[in-house]
Amino acid sequence: MAIPFSWQLINLLAALLLLIAFAMLAQRRVTALIGLYAGQGLVLAASTAAMARISGLPHLYVSAALTLALKVFALPWLLHRVIRRLEIRWEVEPLINIPATMLVGIGLVIFAFNLAEPISQMASPITRSTLGIATASVLLAFLMMITRRKAVTQVIAFLAMENGLFFAATSATRGMPLVVELGIALDVLVGALIFGIFFFHIRETFDSLDIHHMEKLKEH
Amino acid sequence: MSLSGVLNQLLQSLLVVAAAPLLMGWVNQCRAWLANRRGPGILQPYRTLHKLFHKDAALAEGASWLFRVNPYIQLGAMVLAASLVPMLAVDLPLAPAADVIALVGVFAVARVFASLAAMDIGTAFGSLGARREMFVGALAEPALLILFFNFSLVSHSTSLTTIVQTLAHQQFVLHASLAFAAVAFVMVLLAENARIPVDNPATHLELTMIHEALILEYSARHLALIEWAVAIKLFVYFAIGIACFLPWGIAQAGDWAAVPLATGLLLGKMALAGAGLAVVETVNAKLRLFRAPEFLATAFLLAMLGLLLHFVLQV
Numbered sequence: 001m002a003i004p005f006s007w008q009l010i011n012l013l014a015a016l017l018l019l020i021a022f023a024m025l026a027q028r029r030v031t032a033l034i035g036l037y038a039g040q041g042l043v044l045a046a047s048t049a050a051m052a053r054i055s056g057l058p059h060l061y062v063s064a065a066l067t068l069a070l071k072v073f074a075l076p077w078l079l080h081r082v083i084r085r086l087e088i089r090w091e092v093e094p095l096i097n098i099p100a101t102m103l104v105g106i107g108l109v110i111f112a113f114n115l116a117e118p119i120s121q122m123a124s125p126i127t128r129s130t131l132g133i134a135t136a137s138v139l140l141a142f143l144m145m146i147t148r149r150k151a152v153t154q155v156i157a158f159l160a161m162e163n164g165l166f167f168a169a170t171s172a173t174r175g176m177p178l179v180v181e182l183g184i185a186l187d188v189l190v191g192a193l194i195f196g197i198f199f200f201h202i203r204e205t206f207d208s209l210d211i212h213h214m215e216k217l218k219e220h
Numbered sequence: 221m222s223l224s225g226v227l228n229q230l231l232q233s234l235l236v237v238a239a240a241p242l243l244m245g246w247v248n249q250c251r252a253w254l255a256n257r258r259g260p261g262i263l264q265p266y267r268t269l270h271k272l273f274h275k276d277a278a279l280a281e282g283a284s285w286l287f288r289v290n291p292y293i294q295l296g297a298m299v300l301a302a303s304l305v306p307m308l309a310v311d312l313p314l315a316p317a318a319d320v321i322a323l324v325g326v327f328a329v330a331r332v333f334a335s336l337a338a339m340d341i342g343t344a345f346g347s348l349g350a351r352r353e354m355f356v357g358a359l360a361e362p363a364l365l366i367l368f369f370n371f372s373l374v375s376h377s378t379s380l381t382t383i384v385q386t387l388a389h390q391q392f393v394l395h396a397s398l399a400f401a402a403v404a405f406v407m408v409l410l411a412e413n414a415r416i417p418v419d420n421p422a423t424h425l426e427l428t429m430i431h432e433a434l435i436l437e438y439s440a441r442h443l444a445l446i447e448w449a450v451a452i453k454l455f456v457y458f459a460i461g462i463a464c465f466l467p468w469g470i471a472q473a474g475d476w477a478a479v480p481l482a483t484g485l486l487l488g489k490m491a492l493a494g495a496g497l498a499v500v501e502t503v504n505a506k507l508r509l510f511r512a513p514e515f516l517a518t519a520f521l522l523a524m525l526g527l528l529l530h531f532v533l534q535v
Contacts (some may be wrong), residue, residue: 008393010395011394012396019522026514097519106524106525
């Protein structure tokens with residue numbers, strides 16, 4: 001019952017991560033979605049810093065700082081810039097309606113918790129609970145990617161999925177080697193830049209960011 | 221039942237009844253400031269009540285006893301609810317009479333009578349408002365119950381005093397599941413008190429109104445009683461939120477020295493919560509009526525997730 005306060009903090013941050021993942025699933029506006037993504041980055045940075053404090057691994061502080069700089073400031077700024085340049089202010093159009101998506105989301109969470117259970121039995125008590133939550137947020141981001149029509153929201157979902165994976169890495173295995181983390185951070189940044197360029201190309205070709213049009217690429 | 225308990229109960233009920241219009245005035249004042257207006261001052265609800273009590277009541281043609289009795293039921297139910305929620309100290313002689321489930325029931329009774337009275341006079345607006353009120357209420361109530369179960373899991377009891385006792389006076393534990401419950405609670409609070417994303421309390425000129433449509437035919441002292449009941453309802457909801465999420469500072473049973481501090485803290489928390497509500501209402505637009513189920517379904521799902529998390533995190 002009496003687990004240390006810092007572990008409770010990690011648990012709370014994990015729960016917040018899941019909460020934001022659900023909020024993203026329910027959100028209709030792109031700008032608000034980017035705000036939520038930045039919030040998720042902040043939670044992630046906080047949990048990484050807390051983990052660094054518990055485990056006493058200094059390189060986790062570096063990765064927390066990197067997360068803060070990249071996911072709270074750089075990427076949201078980049079995304080805001082892209083949607084301003086593309087002049088998109090529409091509401092997100094989900095393929096299935098939002099309450100149904102949320103119900104599927106609950107199902108996914110239960111699935112993820114069940115999936116993580118046998119692994120957690122073997123893990124140390126601190127990682128026991130967070131692994132399920134990390135899996136759940138990855139699955140939720142995946143669900144968001146599937147159910148959204150427009151390219152920008154799909155990319156945000158992709159980035160959110162990376163957040164979930166990163167959380168799994170830091171909380172379950174106490175972080176990857178610093179080189180790997182630096183590499184991933186750079187990958188995400190470069191990936192987002194390339195996606196940004198893709199947006200312009202998609203719009204130039206199809207006059208829309210609806211990836212539905214891409215199904216008609218066949219020559220006739 | 222101790223003497224100090226009875227005194228505490230009386231003090232708390234008096235405080236709620238007296239201070240509820242003040243809270244309403246404070247929320248309205250904050251909203252006015254946020255909209256760059258000067259606002260009517262935080263004492264305005266008292267002036268309105270005073271004015272309404274000195275007018276002659278007009279009854280709609282064909283109004284039955286139900287219509288006339290309803291304001292007293294509203295006020296009675298809300299004062300009862302106010303006496304069930306621990307605010308100043310944890311020993312409330314009335315609290316064992318009803319747990320959170322019964323508390324939800326008290327709100328439901330008030331809602332049923334409000335809707336019946338609105339339909340009683342037979343105007344179009346009345347029955348429209350009654351239907352919408354039941355529509356929103358039917359969705360908000362399960363969410364409210366499920367989020368209370370989050371607390372029941374933490375404290376192993378459905379009694380509010382036990383919940384507060386567990387959270388405030390035992391070793392501090394961060395409960396992740398309660399983060400979900402908190403968000404769900406804010407959403408339910410907005411819906412149940414007819415605040416902005418679901419209903420607009422500031423207007424009775426819109427076709428989308430819910431709460432105002434219910435009380436459109438009331439005048440003078442009847443209207444005053446209902447307005448007062450509405451203010452108490454908001455106060456009670458805030459008090460439930462404070463008791464469940466920020467209970468620190470509430471006095472132990474029989475500890476009278478701590479009561480002044482507890483009162484000050486309660487009023488401070490209320491002021492902060494009121495300002496927060498004003499901010500929420502200012503930055504949000506009113507939802508289309510048919511988006512309300514989505515809003516409340518989200519609250520329900522979040523409360524449900526809280527339950528799931530409780531079992532996974534095992535805290």
